[in-house]
Amino acid sequence: xxxxxxxxxxxxxxxxxxxxxxxxxxxxxxxxxxxxxxxxxxxxxxxxxxxxxxxxxxxxxxxxxxxxxxxxxxxxxxxxxxxxxxxxxxxxxxxxxxxxxxxxxxxxxxxxxxxxxxxxxxxxxxxxxxxxxxxxxxxxxxxxxxxxxxxxxxxxxxxxxxxxxxxxxxxxxxxxxxxxxxxxxxxxxxxxxxxxxxxxxxxxxxxxxxxxxxxxxxxxxxxxxxxxxxxxxxxxxxxxxxxxxxxxxxxxxxxxxxxxxxxxxxxxxxxxxxxxxxxxxxxxx
Amino acid sequence: xxxxxxxxxxxxxxxxxxxxxxxxxxxxxxxxxxxxxxxxxxxxxxxxxxxxxxxxxxxxxxxxxxxxxxxxxxxxxxxxxxxxxxxxxxxxxxxxxxxxxxxxxxxxxxxxxxxxxxxxxxxxxxxxxxxxxxxxxxxxxxxxxxxxxxxxxxxxxxxxxxxxxxxxxxxxxxxxxxxxxxxxxxxxxxxxxxxxxxxxxxxxxxxxxxxxxxxxxxxxxxxxxxxxxxxxxxxxxxxxxxxxxxxxxxxxxxxxxxxxxxxxxxxxxxxxxxxxxx
Ligand code: SF4
Ligand code: SF4
Ligand code: SF4
Ligand code: SF4
Numbered sequence: 001x002x003x004x005x006x007x008x009x010x011x012x013x014x015x016x017x018x019x020x021x022x023x024x025x026x027x028x029x030x031x032x033x034x035x036x037x038x039x040x041x042x043x044x045x046x047x048x049x050x051x052x053x054x055x056x057x058x059x060x061x062x063x064x065x066x067x068x069x070x071x072x073x074x075x076x077x078x079x080x081x082x083x084x085x086x087x088x089x090x091x092x093x094x095x096x097x098x099x100x101x102x103x104x105x106x107x108x109x110x111x112x113x114x115x116x117x118x119x120x121x122x123x124x125x126x127x128x129x130x131x132x133x134x135x136x137x138x139x140x141x142x143x144x145x146x147x148x149x150x151x152x153x154x155x156x157x158x159x160x161x162x163x164x165x166x167x168x169x170x171x172x173x174x175x176x177x178x179x180x181x182x183x184x185x186x187x188x189x190x191x192x193x194x195x196x197x198x199x200x201x202x203x204x205x206x207x208x209x210x211x212x213x214x215x216x217x218x219x220x221x222x223x224x225x226x227x228x229x230x231x232x233x234x235x236x237x238x239x240x241x242x243x244x245x246x247x248x249x250x251x252x253x254x255x256x257x258x259x260x261x262x263x264x265x266x267x268x269x270x271x272x273x274x275x276x277x278x279x280x281x282x283x284x285x
Numbered sequence: 286x287x288x289x290x291x292x293x294x295x296x297x298x299x300x301x302x303x304x305x306x307x308x309x310x311x312x313x314x315x316x317x318x319x320x321x322x323x324x325x326x327x328x329x330x331x332x333x334x335x336x337x338x339x340x341x342x343x344x345x346x347x348x349x350x351x352x353x354x355x356x357x358x359x360x361x362x363x364x365x366x367x368x369x370x371x372x373x374x375x376x377x378x379x380x381x382x383x384x385x386x387x388x389x390x391x392x393x394x395x396x397x398x399x400x401x402x403x404x405x406x407x408x409x410x411x412x413x414x415x416x417x418x419x420x421x422x423x424x425x426x427x428x429x430x431x432x433x434x435x436x437x438x439x440x441x442x443x444x445x446x447x448x449x450x451x452x453x454x455x456x457x458x459x460x461x462x463x464x465x466x467x468x469x470x471x472x473x474x475x476x477x478x479x480x481x482x483x484x485x486x487x488x489x490x491x492x493x494x495x496x497x498x499x500x501x502x503x504x505x506x507x508x509x510x511x512x513x514x515x516x517x518x519x520x521x522x523x524x525x526x527x528x529x530x531x532x533x534x535x536x537x538x539x540x541x542x543x544x545x546x547x548x549x550x551x552x553x554x555x556x557x558x559x560x561x562x563x
Contacts, residue, residue, distance in 0.1 A: 017474070039450040040481055042474045061362065081342075081383055093456060093489070098383030099362055137484035140453040143425070171449055175425035178378060194533040196300065196324040203322060207422050225533040257472055258503050 002157055003285050004150075004184040006036070006167040006213075008177070008204055014197055015220040016190040017042045018253050020168040022264035022271070024127040026278050027164055032153045034131040034167040036146045036180045038118065043168050044132045046260055047125050054121030057133065057148065059141035061097035061112040063090050069109035076101035076110065096140070117141060120148055122156060129156045143175030150180070164285070181211045186285055188244065192221040193228040198235065205239060216242045216284055218277075223249035244284065245277035286560050289462035289491075291447040291455060291482055297475055298498035298522065299468045300324050301532055302552075303446035306466075307413065309539045309549035313441030315410075317417035318458040319448045320403060320430045327535045329415055331408030339418070339433045341382040341426060343400040348372050350394035357386035357395060378423055403430040405437065414438065428457040435461075451481045459486065463560045465493040466519065466552075471503035479507060483516070492559060496552065499524040517559075520552045 007023070009016040021043060024033045035043035063076075063085060070088035077086050084094035085101050088109065102110040117139035122131045131153045133145050153165045167184070170176040181187060187208045191201045201217075208215045217236050222229055236243050252268030264271050290303040304325060307315045317325040344357075344366075351373060358366045358373060365379035366386060377400065387395040403420040418434040420427050431454055435445075447458035459465050465486045469479040479495070486493045494517040497507060502524040511518050522528070531541050539546040 039452050040478045042477065045473050045477045079384070079388070093460075096381055096383065097362055098381060098385055099360065100383050100385040100388065103360070103385060103389060135452060137451050137481050137488060142452055175378075178423070178425060192533075195327045195535040196322075196532075199324060199327060200322045203422070210423050224530055228533055254472060254502055257474065260473070 002154070002163055002165065003186075004165040004167065005186045005188060005285060006169045006180050006184045007188045007190060008169040008180075008208070009171065009190045009197070009200065014190045014192045015247075015253065016171075017046070017168055018257060018263055019190050019218055019220060019247070019274070020166060021046055021127075021262035022274055023281070024166055025262045025264040026275070027166065028127045030162055031127065031164045031166050032129045032131065032157045032160070032162045033125070033127055034149050034153045034165060035133070036149055036167050036176065037170045038133045038135045038142050038145045038149070038176060039170060041132055041134050043130070044134070046257065046262075047123070047127075047130060048260065049123030049125045049130055049132075051121040051123045054119055056116045057118040057120045057135075057145055058114040059117035059135070059139065059144055060115070061099065062092055062095045062115050063097070063099075063101050064111050064113050065090060066109045066111070069107050071107060073106065075104050075106060079104045118145055120145065120152065122152060128162065129153075129160055131156065142170065143179040146170065146176045146179040177207065178211070181208060181213050184213055187213045187215050188218055189215060190218050190220050191232055193219070193225045193232060195228055198228060198232055201232065201235065205241065216244050218244050219246045221249040222246050242284065244281045245274055247273050286441075286464075286557070287443045287445060287462040288556055289445040289447050289459040289465045290468060291459055291465055291486070292449060292468040292478065297468050297470050297478070298496075299449070300446055301528075301538065302466060302468050302496055302498070302522075303444055304328050304537055305539045305545065305549045306553055307444045308537055309546045310442070310553035311412055312444050314414040314416070314438040314443045316434055316438055316443065316445045317415075318431045318434055318445050318454075320418040320420045320427050320434070320454070321448060323417045323419055325415070325446055326417055328537055329408070329410045330535075331410050331415055333406050333408050335407040337405045338401045339403045339405060339430050340399040341402050341429055342384060342397040343377060343380060343382065344375060344386050344395045345398045346373050346375065347394045347396070350392050351390075352392055354392070356389045356391070360385050360389045378425055382426065382429070402426055405430070405434055407437070427454040431457045451485045456485065456489065459491060460489055462491055464556050465491045466496055466556065467493055468496045468498055469507055470499040471497055471501075471505065471507045472499075473503075473506070475503070476506050476510065480510070483514070494519040494556070494559065496520045496522065498522045517555075519555045520548060522548075
């Protein structure tokens, strides 16, 4: 049975990508890896793979005005909720592609056209097939892009006989996170012992539960603050959230990142503790 | 003067820079625009003086008037409406509140109602006005909350803690700033995120400079890139367990380490000069 796991953290910087890369190393041969941080894909940099397939992603539409026809009546400006059009001049950064202006324009001067807003593709890596995508700077609709990535990952899993999809989730709580959460089997939240991360965890947990997804924790960078680590354990206990692993603060982790490998491949204290927890992680999935 | 603190992504120390800059330069207003995961309050420990709800317009369908023509479903570019056998249903978390469906429905079956999607909170912290926005769980219209938040501060020196990333929420937070400070770290991830953030602020035409956090941790590709691109490095914050633990415990660097105050005042001065020059 195909299982899907998404690795999340309220925000970046908790070591989510390093952990996901290490899990991918551990579960190589059975995993399709997805980098769903389409806003700032980091796994891509770590792997620097050669794409097998790559195509443009058209995330949505934008309004295009025919200057010949437009008489600057201002009706579009009045109806646009995003302040994106001024008497027939469209601000592409603000335009959400809703199509209201095209509908209300009495001269039918506006056409909605699909525009490129990023790219999506996949590559063969030492950890198995890897799906990546990237939004162009300043573009929106990351939720739809993440959904397309997960669809592609399912195709690849079928094609290559893999039984696990591992998603390096997007940071935050917005549309891409919702798109990465819907219908997965398990969300692993990576938390570091900082007050900010504890706070983010509470939001991640509420959100995942809101979408009916089971949550487990990996406590990362133990050693930053014992006090906050205890608070996180307390929170986990109180909410029946299993802690899959406790990974110590280890300079080998950034070093591995700079070398372009996972810290599990690099070795060290962090690698040892994650390796020791693999059995319990496997049991969860 | 509006100064936005941004970074391609979280965890680079954006909140630390916003916090310590605001405290050392005693600015007028601080806005926590990271509405999906606001963190500044952890350091300010405010007593909230005020709370407001942020609403968006949401369609409400009167099925007694609806004849299932499907025009609204066809119109909605975000798939927030779907036609079932006997009614039209609505998925609120996909709706962008464009108002289109109520316009296209010629049976008058769709009206718009206010739906709460988040809150704004205010506190007086020392001599500063502090506002944070917070998006409700399961909602995705972060830019709406951010823009409501930004209406709270018009004058004086304003520090904006932007959301991580390079898409709509980040754009909304920085779009009308006088200057953007991009916080990065000297690692391959930091470097890649920085390049994306630079792409956005350039597209928006906002002057900017870079702060390198965790200086000494990685390699020099961020420094080389900035040099090649003619980007000013405004400050380097050393990689130190001492600073990391202070952050972990919710403490402010400039209050803990006096030498940091001078450094952040220097950063503020550098930004101010660049704003005046324009
Ligand atoms: S509504 Fe049509 S004709 Fe009027 S200003 Fe807009 S684009 Fe031009
Ligand atoms: S498509 Fe929508 S957002 Fe874009 S200009 Fe038209 S009304 Fe405004
Ligand atoms: S308001 Fe716009 S986005 Fe929302 S349901 Fe109607 S058409 Fe769709
Ligand atoms: S456009 Fe109006 S009448 Fe037609 S399906 Fe939608 S709500 Fe019903």
